[in-house]
Amino acid sequence: MAIALVLVLIVVGSVLFHVLSPWWWTPIASNWGYIDSTLVITFWITGAVFTAVVLFMAYCVYRFRHKEGARAHYEPESRKLESWLTAITAVGVAAMLAPGLFVWSQFISVPKDATEVEVVAQQWQWSYRLPGADGKLGTSNARLVSPDNPLGVNPEDPNGQDDVVVEAADLHLPVDKPVKVLLRSLDVLHDFYVPEFRAKMDMVPGTVTYFWFTPTRTGTFEVLCAELCGVGHAFMRGAVLVDTEQDYTTWLQQQSTFAQLSAPAKVGALAEPAGTAAKAE
């Protein structure tokens, strides 16, 4: 009989733990509140099913436990009951899938006005590249990586000259502006993961992946790597600072462009400072 009691306790305990425990997701800082809502719908539906199934089991174990002289009922199958259960399950599954697919279609449709930002991962640090005045990132290739060109930007590509390169430092983003995050890795798989943004995506060497989001509040958010990338995986940290427009511009003015970094002697002659470029945009 202990088992019936324990089954009830598991249901009650699990529900209480869910409601009372201090462990819940970190406050969101992006537009992906829809993801949180879908997750909450899923919690409700699955929680109800779990409670119903386990409590029904507990009842059966209590009610139909072996008694002297008792005999089980003989009923091989019931088409009607099985059809009903199939239908109800299908409805419940659809109720979770439909909002899920709806939000996914938004997740993969990047708005036209999104600014591109490139994140470059390598064992075990984060670097970034912003498109500069022309709003376009220059092409890049891992084969071009050298001490003077840590991100492998193509020096032949005019679009790349004004790109702002942020090597092994923090990324700043302006609040409330949609961002398309282009993801590149120079060595192994990594995953750009900021829990507050909800979105994440693997970075795969040899190809460029992406996701988009809109930062909705200012603050400093920790970047972690979410795809095993070798012994330094847990220590591959960085930070994204979501700034007001003003703070963002100030920060941008202090950054160097690709042209400045690759030909530091000719700074004044060839390239404009990054900040003026951003203002022009």
Next chain:
Amino acid sequence: MVDVTPHGADLIPPAEVAEVELYHPHSWWTKYVFSQDAKVIAIQYAGTALAIGFVALVLSWLMRLKLAFPEAFAFITPEAYYQFMTIHGMIMVIYLLTAVFLGGFGNYLIPLMVGARDMVFPYVNMLSYWIYLFAVLVLVASFFAPGGPTGAGWTLYPPQAITSGTPGGQDWGIILMLVSLILFIIGFTMGGLNYVVTVLQGRTRGMTLMRLPLTVWGIFTATVMALLAFPALFVACVMMLFDRIVGTSFFMPAIVEMGQLSTTSGGSPILFQHLFWFFGHPEVYIVALPAFGIVSDLISTHARKNIFGYRMMVWAIVGIGALSFVVWAHHMYVSGMHPYFGFFFATTTLIIAVPTALKVYNWILTLWRGDIHLTIPMLFALAFIVTFVNGGLTGLFLGNVVVDVPLSDTMFVVAHFHMVMGVAPILVVFGAIYHWYPKITGRMLNEAMGRFHFWVTFVGAYLIFFPMHYIGLVGVPRRYPELGDTAFVPASVQTLNEFITIAALTVGFAQLVFLFNLFWSLRNGRQAGDNPWRATTLEWQTAGTPPPHGNFAKELPVVYRWAYDYSVPGAPEDFIPQNDPGPVTQGDRA
């Protein structure tokens, strides 16, 4: 097919097999070591799997200690942690669960349950075990190789699996891992062909497919799936071995590693992931379907009631098996594959929940109006349903593409897959061992030790993995040996980690009691007799327990009914064995 009815029974010629057809062993070596008897091979398989499983258990303790007390266990470096993690996962999924369900229970139960004298290819069956043992030894050898075992994670994703930033990546670790997997697959294929052909061709008279016990249906379907899925892993392993040893570029693009440009070019890391999960997702069901089948029979026998909706259960097993081949990329929603894949794989993944849910309904409807004997196998079966339902439901979070995005690669995933394909199938393994040990040894396992083992394992495992979901919900990534200072993670998460570790060590201790019981009851267990559970299926109707080589007496049993004639109204006993030529019952539609 011969129409077998009770009235036609006397028309069937006697199923005698001349002694000469049986290759009886003549020496101790051929009887107990290089045996071709499926029952001995089964015990060898299960014994090896449980032994290597204990290695995985110890590795999990070391990982849990590091997670809970990172300073005290500073000697467990990240390198060591990743090696423990990789080998723990690999052992549990492949070398323990796959081997124990198919090589262990498959070998023991298929011939007995279908009424065959042995597997159809006994010699190949023997080879299967020895190659499996060799694969296990190669895996163990990697602990003693220079650089130690691979620390690439059980998914072995390139490029990191074969680069120098990963333990064993440029040493022997990854090579031995891949060779071991290749050997395992070769060995498994030999056994797997046996199981399939024996079920299709070796059934006794009257044993139609729709009279097979669900255990056989589960193992049979899982084996067919494994024969189709493992080749994808085989190919991936061979290709990666080439990338690592000869410098090919199947999975390797041009990369810059530690400042050096690689000589590789043009390979696709995502291709590996597709191949891996084309195997890897069916693998989940290769473990789950035998568990589904076995648990159906445990519930039916110990509730003294026919399994509810037998035909639906069979079609659900077959349907899940087929569907599981078109869901693999739900492991790759954030891998960088084309985002439109998400629509397709989320839909197929949630559809598979329907037949799976039906199986759960039918298990609990079997309990409804049953005569439930709370034996140890029954307790484990009930615990399986709880943990499987829990783990299956969290699968609906991770399968629903957009909900997976924040949760993927967090501890939520770790909690989910441990609950659904770690805890749940292992509870079935335990239930099955308590159920069939009397047939295998002739003695019952000790009841008191068994109940202690059950309670600590079930409640403890739930306490380990249920709260772990919430650590993932907070956002804690998986595969972190220590979290360090992370702003969004409250300090209380560390307290929870300590609690989980203590629960894990306690559950681990209970497994030692189980191990002791296995040996203690061999001599001291209560005599079981031929059919201690009063079960209907053929393995309980053998002449003698443990069954001799050749399984049955001079005549093979003839089957007259389905496997679930429990509590038939009007019958003198509350069970009618499958080989009882009594009246036709409602349940048998064969």
